[in-house]
Amino acid sequence: MITFIIKGLLRDRHRSLFPVIMVTIGVFITVFFQAFMGGILTDMVDSTARFSTGHVKIMSRAYMENEDQLPNDLALTGVDAIMQDLKQKYPDITWVKRIKYGGLLDIPDENGETRSQGAVAGFGVDLHNPKSTEISTLNIANSIVSGRMPDKPGEILISDEMARDLKIALGDKATLISSTMFGSMAIYNFKVVGTIKFGIPMMDRGAMIADISDIQEALNMEDAAGEILGYLPGGVYDDKVCAKIADNFNAGYTDNESGFAPVMSKLQEISGLSDYLALANNMASTIAMIFVIIMSIVLWNAGLLGGLRRYGEVGVRLAIGEHKGHVYSSLLVESVAIGLVGSVIGTGIGLMMAYWMQTKGWDFSNTMKNVNMMIPLVFRARITSVTYYIGFFPGLISTLLGTALAGVGIYKRQTASLFKELET
């Protein structure tokens, strides 16, 4: 009987092609949308982790409360001891210290007078240590537009956009005007050895990258840092692991009521990222549910139309002794076949398009110049294990559900009217 049903499906394009196309389109959209939205959100979270929060982040309690102001006067002290302790307790985790700072970058002319000046949002990171992971974490080497990596004290990278705006050339002297950890004015001379573009609008507007030891010296932050970041092995965030580490770490400071006592937060707790991550986690199931509902309604209607077309066929089958349940189940078998074919094709096309979008990306740089989020300029899809089944099962279920609803009419048919019905 299955062969008989499949033959009918293959020969009757109204019965097979139209529903298969419907399912294929629905599954394709679901697969591609999940991969694309997932890619954007993951990139956003990933960028945030790399540039701002790490997977876990240690700050002083007071610093954390005013983090947006980059209050280096509230920075962590005794950082080397904390780092050593962390490396001993959690050797698999990569621990890095950073100083974020704001200030003015003054570019003098040959007479030492200000030629141009601009605001900078700077990073003091470990650039000179050959074992440092910061160059790869922040993708610094690959983001250099012109010049080279700083390899001597006093050398800096600045954003390419700022270099153009302030007409800064490689080798130019640049003076950072900021405030020290103790509140006094900090003036420190650097040499621009390269320009950089991260592809993240917020970072590319006025970034200044210097070695952390230079910044510590410039801002009088000896053995101090604004924050210590921890990255899990493989660079993949795991909320449970991070929560456990943070709880353990914070438990050691519960008796310390000082505002300068360190406190560890996990990625989800920082910068409102929990909402984004929750959105990312819920997106797959939300898309799948919407798809199932919409496609079920569409396929229900398609099934009703098909039922009208096949009214005679069903009538004959009932008349010659096929039980209603058998007719109904044969329609369900048809729908499973249609759902399987449509879901496989839709998933295949969706994966291909997602792969293309993962490789090539979609450049939004022209429309995102003023965005203040850690979001990349090129949106890329990301194929995960979920992408392989996010559309497949909803495609199958909605086809089955749509047919199941449409096929209920079979049970309402009166066999007593079959002769009359089949005369027309």
Next chain:
Amino acid sequence: MKNGQLITITDMVKDYPIGKGYFRALEDINLTIGEGEFAGLVGPSGSGKTTLLNIIGSLDVPSKGDANVLGHSIGQLNARQSAQLRNHHLGFIFQTYNLLPVYNVFENVELPLLLLKMEKNKRYELVNQALDWVGLQDKRKSRPAQLSGGECQRVSIARAMVKQPKIVLADEPTANLDAENSHNILQTMETLNRDLKTTFIFATHDEKVIQYLHRKISLFDGKVAKDEQVKK
């Protein structure tokens, strides 16, 4: 069943509810139809022919009285049992053929055997035999749309006969056919009746069919007005 009687109808009444009342479609029907009969329910429109055919075919149930078909009291059967009775023992021929358009002649005839879950070799044997009976071996791969009306009705006969049922019920089988095709069809059915002892029961008011009947059961206003054997 006794003495070769396949159908025994006793004091049967069929009412259809209309509003608060009912319409009596059949009244006081008493009939017996035996094995190998070539009988017709004859009468004008509204006389109750199709209603009676429906009940004999276990597509409907009597309101009162009893209709016993092949030892089964139709009123006592549930939907599944009715379907099984039709599937195993009854064949149906419709006025408009009702062949499945996406299947070829062979597959249309094969359908009732698939429902009986018969093995492939046996199915092929029986379908080929049925196509031989109706002379359509050369059209076995054709789709219904490629056949004439007469050929479609012959496929319909093959489909009804393929499982070699005890009873074949035909509702106005020649209504859509010209005279020549009608005679061909009726001759085919008459031959099958004679050779296989299959009981044929027609519901018709077509004179072409009536002249072939061996027994004419005339219905009028839901009652059997006359029941006569026709000498051939």
